[in-house]
Structures are given as C-alpha cells and as structure tokens.
Amino acid sequence: MRAERPNRDPIDPRHRAVIVAGGALVLGAVCAAAQTKQRIGVIGSGHIGGTIGGLWVKAGHPVLFSSRHPDELKDLVTGLGELAQAGTVDQAIAFSDVLFIAVPYAALPQIGRDYGAALKGKIMLDACNAVAPRDGNTLADEVEQEGVGVVSQKYLSGARLVRAFNTLNYKIFASEANRPDPKLAVPIAGDDPEAVKTAAALVRDAGFDPVVVGKLADAARFQRGAPGYGQAVTAAELKQKLSLAP
Secondary structure: OOOOOOOOOOOOHHHHHHHHHHHHHHHHHHHHHHHOOOOEEEEOOOHHHHHHHHHHHHOOOOEEEEOOOHHHHHHHHHHHOOOEEEEOHHHHHHHOOEEEEOOOHHHHHHHHHHHHHHHOOOEEEEOOOOOHHHHOHHHHHHHHHHOHHHHHHHHOOOOEEEEOOOOOOHHHHHHHOOOOOOOEEEEEEEOOHHHHHHHHHHHHHOOOEEEEEEOHHHHHHHOOOOOOOOOOOEHHHHHHHOOOOO
C-alpha cells in the first residue's frame, strides 16, 4: 500500500511572503498613481485653456472644459477622448478638484461676482493677462500698478490662486510640452503653499518644469512687460534672469 505524500505548499513560505509584499507594493503604487489624478475644470477653453487642458488629459487627468457655449467644444473633447468632457462654468466648478482659468482679463470681476461662493476654497491656476486694447485701460492700469497676482486675487477672492501658464503663446506650449530635458520653464506664484505644490505638479504633468517665483505679489515679475514674461527658456535660465536661487 502506497504511503500518502504530505500536502505541501509548493511555494516556500519565505518566497510567499516576498510575493505578497511585492503585490502590496504594486497595488499601493497603482492606488497612489490614481490618487494623484486631479479632476480639472477649465474656465475659458480657447487657445490656452484648450491646449493646457488637452495636455492634462493626455497625462491621465479627467478634464471638463467649460464655455458660455459648451456645444462649441464638441470637436475639442471628441478629439481628446473619454477623459475630456464639455459643460458650463457651474459644471466645471462642481466637477473639479482644481480649476484653470484662461479668459479675457475683463471677465474676472464678473466671474468673481457670479461664482464667488462656489470658488471659495478651490485651488485655481490663473493664466489671464490684462491687455489694454481688449480689457480696457482702467483694468490694465490697475494690474500695472498693483501687480497681476494681487488684482486677480482681489476679483477671485475666494479661490486659492496660483499664477501659471500666462507667459507664452499657446503654440509654444503645444510644441514644447514634454520635450527632452531640460524642459521648458513655467513660472508660478501663489500665497497658499498647498495650492502652489498642486500647481507645480500639474505643470510637470503638462510636460514643463515649474519655477516658483514667490507669492502672488511676485507674479508681477512675470506679467506682461516684466522680465519673466515671454521667456521660452529652461528653469536654470529663468532663475538666472529673475535672480532666483539655483
């Protein structure tokens, strides 16, 4: 009569522990990656909003592009795939973990009045520039005297504002995104450390190298006409131009 062989686990217990631990690490990494994907609402889906929002979609972020006429954004969102959708400004704010605003500067006071309560506490990246012929001399003079970051925060008072993506033409952003290192630099500035950290991560996800210039008052250093404006350079070069620490 044959003796029964003991029922042995073919995997050494030590190896099993390693496999389990490795699986946990992989699962943790996947979960962490999923958690870093922000739901982004874009207010103003023209050249800058459409371009930067599109780069975030390609990086895996769900993005809701908004406009006064959402139907006009159908081609944009269809071309970007299932992570992109279109809607109203109200819908973009409700959808978002983070907002990106890229509208004519003259629209900011009205947006602040219409959506101020909904914007309260929201991290918002602001790419708006004041252009006198389009936005009026009064607003352009206010920005020139007080600084664009300070003025934007005044009109969007509830938001946790970070200035970003305002210094270059959308065609440059489109062509230079995710280029080989060194990446193109994008200056940013904000008063809220957590908001600045989030903005910096989104700049990287769009394919650029963030350069923190300082507080919102320091955003004047890269507003229209300032030394940091229009600089299609690396982070090291931008820091040198603005006398920032390497």
